[in-house]
Amino acid sequence: MSAARFVQPPRPAGSSTKRDRTAVRAATSLAPTLATAAAKLRRRFGARLLEEEESFGELTFVIAPGDWMRVLAFCKSAPDLGFDQLDCLMGDHLPERADTPFAVLAHLTSHTHAHRLRVKTFLPEGGSLPTVTGLWPSAGFDERETWEMFGVVFQGHPDLRRLLTAEDFEGFPLRKDFPLEGIVGGRVRTELRGKI
Amino acid sequence: MSDPVAQLVFLIVKAVAMPLIIITMVAFAIYFERKFAGFFQARVGPTYLGPWGSLQSFGDVLKLISKEDVIPLRSDKSVFKLAPYIAFVPAFLVMAVLPFGPVGGEPNLFGHRFDYVIANFDAGVVLFLAMGAIAVYGVVLAGWSSNSNYSLLGGLRAGAQMISYELAMGFSAAGVMVMAGSMSLVEIVDGQKGAFWEWYWIPQIVGAIIFFIASIAELNRTPFDMAEAEQELVAGYLTEYSGMRWGMFYLAEYVNMIVVSGIISTLYFGGWRAPFESWNVIPGPIWLFLKICVLIFIYMWIRWTIFRYRYNQLMSVGWKVLLPLSLANLAVTAVVVSVVG
Amino acid sequence: MSDVIDSGTAQARDVDATPSDAPPRPTLEQLKERKARTRQRLETGGDIMTISMGPQHPSTHGVFQMVLDLDGEVIVDLRPEIGNLHRGVEKLCEHRTYHQIIPLTDRLDYNSAFAMNHGFCEAAEKLMGVEVPARARYIRTIAHELSRLANHILWLGVHIMDLGTQTFFVICFRDREYLLDLFEMLTGARLTHSFARIGGVAKDLPDGFEQRCRKVIEFLPKRIAEYERIVKHNRIYYKRAKDVGIFTSEDCYAWRVTGPTLRAAGVARDLRKDEPYAAYDEIDFEVAVEYNADVYDRFLVRMTEMRESCKIIRQCLDGLPDGPYVARDAAHSLPMKRDVLRDSAAMIQDFYQVFRGPQAPKGEVYRAVEVPKGEMGVYIRSEGGAKPARVRFTTPSFYHGQAMPALAVGEMVSDLVAIFASVDVVLGDSDK
Numbered sequence: 001m002s003a004a005r006f007v008q009p010p011r012p013a014g015s016s017t018k019r020d021r022t023a024v025r026a027a028t029s030l031a032p033t034l035a036t037a038a039a040k041l042r043r044r045f046g047a048r049l050l051e052e053e054e055s056f057g058e059l060t061f062v063i064a065p066g067d068w069m070r071v072l073a074f075c076k077s078a079p080d081l082g083f084d085q086l087d088c089l090m091g092d093h094l095p096e097r098a099d100t101p102f103a104v105l106a107h108l109t110s111h112t113h114a115h116r117l118r119v120k121t122f123l124p125e126g127g128s129l130p131t132v133t134g135l136w137p138s139a140g141f142d143e144r145e146t147w148e149m150f151g152v153v154f155q156g157h158p159d160l161r162r163l164l165t166a167e168d169f170e171g172f173p174l175r176k177d178f179p180l181e182g183i184v185g186g187r188v189r190t191e192l193r194g195k196i
Numbered sequence: 197m198s199d200p201v202a203q204l205v206f207l208i209v210k211a212v213a214m215p216l217i218i219i220t221m222v223a224f225a226i227y228f229e230r231k232f233a234g235f236f237q238a239r240v241g242p243t244y245l246g247p248w249g250s251l252q253s254f255g256d257v258l259k260l261i262s263k264e265d266v267i268p269l270r271s272d273k274s275v276f277k278l279a280p281y282i283a284f285v286p287a288f289l290v291m292a293v294l295p296f297g298p299v300g301g302e303p304n305l306f307g308h309r310f311d312y313v314i315a316n317f318d319a320g321v322v323l324f325l326a327m328g329a330i331a332v333y334g335v336v337l338a339g340w341s342s343n344s345n346y347s348l349l350g351g352l353r354a355g356a357q358m359i360s361y362e363l364a365m366g367f368s369a370a371g372v373m374v375m376a377g378s379m380s381l382v383e384i385v386d387g388q389k390g391a392f393w394e395w396y397w398i399p400q401i402v403g404a405i406i407f408f409i410a411s412i413a414e415l416n417r418t419p420f421d422m423a424e425a426e427q428e429l430v431a432g433y434l435t436e437y438s439g440m441r442w443g444m445f446y447l448a449e450y451v452n453m454i455v456v457s458g459i460i461s462t463l464y465f466g467g468w469r470a471p472f473e474s475w476n477v478i479p480g481p482i483w484l485f486l487k488i489c490v491l492i493f494i495y496m497w498i499r500w501t502i503f504r505y506r507y508n509q510l511m512s513v514g515w516k517v518l519l520p521l522s523l524a525n526l527a528v529t530a531v532v533v534s535v536v537g
Numbered sequence: 538m539s540d541v542i543d544s545g546t547a548q549a550r551d552v553d554a555t556p557s558d559a560p561p562r563p564t565l566e567q568l569k570e571r572k573a574r575t576r577q578r579l580e581t582g583g584d585i586m587t588i589s590m591g592p593q594h595p596s597t598h599g600v601f602q603m604v605l606d607l608d609g610e611v612i613v614d615l616r617p618e619i620g621n622l623h624r625g626v627e628k629l630c631e632h633r634t635y636h637q638i639i640p641l642t643d644r645l646d647y648n649s650a651f652a653m654n655h656g657f658c659e660a661a662e663k664l665m666g667v668e669v670p671a672r673a674r675y676i677r678t679i680a681h682e683l684s685r686l687a688n689h690i691l692w693l694g695v696h697i698m699d700l701g702t703q704t705f706f707v708i709c710f711r712d713r714e715y716l717l718d719l720f721e722m723l724t725g726a727r728l729t730h731s732f733a734r735i736g737g738v739a740k741d742l743p744d745g746f747e748q749r750c751r752k753v754i755e756f757l758p759k760r761i762a763e764y765e766r767i768v769k770h771n772r773i774y775y776k777r778a779k780d781v782g783i784f785t786s787e788d789c790y791a792w793r794v795t796g797p798t799l800r801a802a803g804v805a806r807d808l809r810k811d812e813p814y815a816a817y818d819e820i821d822f823e824v825a826v827e828y829n830a831d832v833y834d835r836f837l838v839r840m841t842e843m844r845e846s847c848k849i850i851r852q853c854l855d856g857l858p859d860g861p862y863v864a865r866d867a868a869h870s871l872p873m874k875r876d877v878l879r880d881s882a883a884m885i886q887d888f889y890q891v892f893r894g895p896q897a898p899k900g901e902v903y904r905a906v907e908v909p910k911g912e913m914g915v916y917i918r919s920e921g922g923a924k925p926a927r928v929r930f931t932t933p934s935f936y937h938g939q940a941m942p943a944l945a946v947g948e949m950v951s952d953l954v955a956i957f958a959s960v961d962v963v964l965g966d967s968d969k
Contacts, residue, residue, distance in 0.1 A: 056663055056902045084790040087905065088914055088931035107903055107914065107931070111790060111804065114811055118903065138793035141619075141939045164620035164968060173628055174927075180632050237707035345588045349610070349950070418701055419773060427596040427699045427954050503773040504701025506951040507610055 030059060034115040037081045044074060060118040068104075068121055069130040075108055075117065076135050083108035083117060086132070089142035091150035093175045100124050102152055106132070128153035149174035202308040210314045214291050221488075222450040223253035229450075229496050236500045260443035268343060268436050275341035280437070280444035283334025286327035287451040293320035294458045297468050297480035299382045312468065312480060313382060320381035321369050324459055325362065328414055331452065332358045335416075338445070339433035350432025353422040353507060360514040361413035361420075367522035368403035368410070371529040372396050372463045381459075385467035392471040397464040399532075402525045404464040406518050411456045413514070415449065418499045422507055457491035458484065562803065562828040565785060572783040572830075576947030577611050585613060592621045596699045596954040599964030601938055603953070610949045615942045619935070622968035630928035634894030635661050635735055636871065638928065643729035645932055646966035649688040651680045651720075652908035654733035657930075659814050660904035660915035661735050665869045665897050671816075671858040673737030678816040679750070679853045680723065680732060682846040686757065687716040688909035688961075689839045689846075696836070696958040697768060700777050705767065712760050715753045722746055735895055736870030737863030747854055754847040761843050768836065778833035782944050782956035785830055792940035795933055796911030797842065798960050801827045801834035808907035820852050832959040869895040894923025910934055910961045934967035 030038070038059055042049060048071075051062035063071050075083040085108070092103040100122035108117045123129065131154040132139045143154040144163040151172040154160060162169060171178055227242065227250055234241025242249030267273055297312025304310055317323060332355060339351015373379050375396055376387035388395045397404045413420040424432040434445055461467055465487055468480030505513065563571065591602035600621035606614035626645065630638045642657045643650040655677055662669060669677075694709025717727045722743055724730040732739050768774050784794065786802040799806055807824040809817040825841035827834035864870045867886045876883035897919040905914040911933025918927040937960040944960065945953045 055900050058901075058903060060901075085793055087793065087903075087912075088916065088929065090916060090929045090931075092918060092927045094926075105916070107916070111786075111806060116903070118901075136793070137791050137943070138936050138939060141935060162620075164623040166620075173625065176631075178628075180628065233704070236704050238711055239707065345586055348586075349588075349607075421701070427701065428951050430594060500702075500704045502702065503697070503771060503777060504951075505773060506777055506949060508949065509776055 030054065030057065031115050033080075033110075033113040034059060034117065037110075037113070037115065037117065040078060040080050041071075041074070044078075045071060058116065058118060060120055062120045062122070065121050065123055065127060065129055069132065071119060072106060072108075072132050073135060075119070080113075081117075082110045082112040084111055085109040086136035086138055086142075087116070089132070089139050089146065091146035091152055091174070093150055095176050097122065100127075102127060102150055104129060104146060104152055123152055126151070126153075128155050130155050131157040133157060148172070151175070199308060202306070206305075206308070206310055207314065211292075214314060215288055218288065218291060218451060218454060219447075221454055222447055223257070224250070225450045225454065225492055226253045226256070226446075228492075229499075232493070232496045233500050236497075257443065260440045263439035265439040265441060266436075271343045271436065272341040275337050276436075277441070279334050279338035279341060280441045280448070281334070282337060283331050284444045284448040284451070286330045286334075287448055287455050290324045290327050290455045290459070293317045293323055293381055294455070294462060295382045295385055295467060296458075296484045316382050317380065319379045321373060321379050321384070321459075321463070324455075325366050325369070328358070328365075329362060331448070334445075334448070335433050338437065342433070342436035344436050346429045346431070346435045347433050350422075350424065350429050350435070353429075354416065354433060357413055357420065357422050357510060357514070360511060361410040361518070364406055364514060364518035364522045365410040365414065367519070367526050368400075368406040369463060371400050371403040371522075371526050374526070374529050374533050375399065381462050381467070385462055385469065388466045388469060391473055392466065395464065395466040395469075400464060400525070400529070402521060403529075404460075406522045406525070407460060407463065410514075410518060411460065412495065412498065413510070415452055415456060415495070417449075417453075417495060419502045419505050420510055421499075421504060422510055427504075453492055453495055454488060457488040457495070460491055461487035565787065568783060568785045568802075568830055571780060572785065575780050575783060584608065590953070591618075596957065598695065598958070598962055601957075601962060601964055601967070603941060603957075605950070605953070607950065610951070612946050612948055612950065612953060615946055615953075617938050617941045619938055619964070619967050622964045624969070626930065626969045627928055630925060632924065634923040635897065635925065636890065636894060638925075639733060639735075640729070640731045642930070643731050644965055645930060645969065646688075646908065646910060646913075646934070646963050647728055648691055648963055649684040649909045650729050651684040651724075651732055652688075652906070653913065654731060655681050655815070656904070656906040656908060656913045657915050658733040658735055659906055660902055660917050661895075661897070662869075663904050664900060664902045664917050664919055665735070665866075665895060667736045667864050667866050667869045669737055669815075669864055670861050672741075672860045673862045673864070674816040675853045675857050676738050676742060676862060677733060678820065679850050680720075680730075680738070681815060682849045682853075683716055683719055683723075683750075685909040686843055686846050687713055687720070689843050690716070692839060692909075692958070692961050693764060693768075693836075696955070697774075699954040699958045700774065705764075709764075712757070715756070719746070719750055719753060722749065734863055734871055736866050737861070739863075740874070741862045742857075747857075750850065751854060754850050757847050758844055761840055765840055769840075775833065777951075777955055778836065778959075779831060780829075781832045781952045782948060782959060783830050784940075784944055788940075788943055792943055793936040794911070794940050794960065795936075796907070796909070796961070797825075797835050797838045798911070798937070800825055801838045802830040803828040808905055808912055812905065814904075814906055816853060817849075819856070820849050822849050822852075832955050835959045869897070896923060897921065897925070905931070908933065910963065910966065911937065930969060932966045932969065934962040934964070935969070938962045938967045 041061065045067070048067050049061050049063060053060040061071070075081050087107040087109045089104070089106045092105060093101060094103060095101050102123040102125070104121050104123065106119045108119065121129070129152065131143055133143065140157070140159070141163060143157050144160060146152050147154060147160055148162045148165055149172055161167070165173065230252065231241040231249070242252035245251040245255045267276060292314040295313040299311045299313050299316055300309070302309070335354040336351045339347040339354065372384060376384040378384060416424060424434060429435070434442055437445065461484060468484040470476045470478060470483050586607045588605045588607060589602060590605050591597040592600040597603070602618040602621070604616040604618065605612055624644065626641050629641055633641070638657060639654050642653040645653045690709050690713045694706040698706035720730060721727050723746060724732040724739070784798060784802060786799065786804045788794070789799045789802050789804070795806070803826060805824045805826045810824055822845045825838045825845060827837050861873060863873055871890045872883035872886045877887045899919060899921045901916070901918040903914055903916045905912045913933060914931035916927070916929040916931070917925045920926045940960070941957065945956050948956065
């Protein structure tokens, strides 16, 4: 029982299973279909894909906000990509990026090829993106949530209202500068006390 | 005591006793409904008030009376207040024509003739159907006057449903009228002399089944409880009612159930007659009571077992199945009666 | 792409498994045509009555709100509103260590709390590279399937109650008790277990659990057969559920409707098979698929899934390996409790984990698991340290509630409750 166990834990005794699971767990190489899809995306958009990151077996493309609609539409319609399901569209706030602190991420899934892709874009304060509800109707709630939580506007969204918070809520709760505690955002309706 | 005075005394006694008996039966019907529901659902039902919880209904009524009576601000107040009575009273009126023992004949009580019916009315069946039709107004007006969308939908459903099922009900009852040659419930029972195989339920088996199904729809019970449909319309026409006004509807439902059970027993199952003639030593009211109890149990059994129909399916069952069948039943009965005699 | 089965190519693995006397499977075109036929298309305008169904309504399963535009009884338009149960779970997650987040995930889908714990732990383990020992994976699989059974039994009762039979609801609750008792024995809690840990589970199986669990899974298939006898062949249920709320595979993809609803549309998509986690890749089970995409088939899918769950649990109990129930990974997981009391290193690890939390690397992961209601994805972005920088739970009910307009417009109000129940929405799950 030395301190070495802290640094280098021994392999657990019961880890010998019917199959070697490390292949599943630490898969860093991409699925062949996804590699094809990525190659096709690179061919189509070239330098417009600002960054490409491969980690934990997941592929991420960073694109400019102006390309958002075009790239996602291509992802949905191109046969080798075939991302027919938008698994989740979400926002993120990275205050350390001074110019473009907001990120919008789209996780795409393909039922045809069984692969996943993440497309990401960075936005400045008050930035906006075109809506993708025309491609995947399921983006409707996601975009409403991203708007109310981060203040990212989605141009052309049919019904951009607050979703999870109250209608008169003020502020964007998932931004990092929004406090966790205290009476913030909403208001305590003392004027209605005794009337309802 | 001269005979007219005796008859007047008897009439008053019957007219006072009958509603009291009915209300007591309602209280126990509610208790047994909850107890049976408990048994069907592997639980015990009410247990606290009285022996085995048997006084639960009386406690509930006390609670309902003492509850705040909420009338929605934007409702049609006079109609809103009137509607429970329109639903409640007609059900009682039918009991006046329901015979619960022999009528006419020799003096049988203190040297006077005691008729086991409050009013020997010639068109008893028609009165029953008419009162059923009036009771619909209670439901429809309740739904309309509440000024609530759910209530309105419930009222509309109830109106449409009861109209369509009343037809099938009326036509199947007409089969019995043709056989008995009378619309009086007293004479219909007289037509069913003898043991249980001589009652009308064998020749009128189709009519009996249709009448029973239609009566479930009349009573707004599962599978035809469209008007309340808790999972769809919250409580249908009852949504805005509270306290004793709601209680009136609730009681009316059970009074209706007892009345309809009595009518079915009378039309098809010999009324107050015993299943075998030798068993007639036990008085008629007890036989009628037992028959009503069995039918009520069947209503409860169905309610706690079966799914609810969809609204349009209910209508198509009523118009496309029950109505043609009841018409055919009436036609066949009429032909057979006129040929055989 | 004309055939529904072929449209799900990669996942349609048991296409040939069904017997030849099975009823012919409708193609996607046939399903679309059937859907168009069963829905009544009405013009907006005219006598439209607007009803707010919910947030307080007996059959919205919580505080879901649907604003309905009705023409008579037919739904012309439907606007879903959620958020009445919003608790800011994602914001809270940013201020807690990974261990402290696990109890929050219980409160997402409280009917299948373990599946939610499990989903988060799978994502966190992917981020940290923790290898879960075999015994822990098997225990997780057992608990996950128990929560699936509990969820589906509750679903069945509620679904049937929405169609008007209250007795059945109580019967289902009675049988769910056996599962909750098992959970109580296993975790100490009946509803919100917080049982999964990063790198394993909180406790080993207690004494006597195996026998009791075996008894329950021997007994449940008989009960499932009884449910089918009561419901499947009931004429009124058939009329209420058949061809109601048809939702083809294309609709499912577009609205991100997953889980039993997608499988009832003929797509054999099940993340337990497609992206295996826990011990699912070592277990032999079938993915339940039906092809008519209506309420009735969603019921059938869930019934088959419950049988398969019993099968999975039985196999897990049979092949339960020995060994630790939590990873011996000092940097990321809590030690086993029995070690803490007699081993100084484990005690230090315990203090370290409780006070500082697991040290995650920088990076972002997305991991989806098959919870009883559908696919739940967990996105974690870490900037290093014990607390995540952003967590997002992509919960199935969120999208299922959103898809209500596509599911129910053109149907009647009575069907709406059946359809809403059939896609299985829980508001804790959807409002986060």
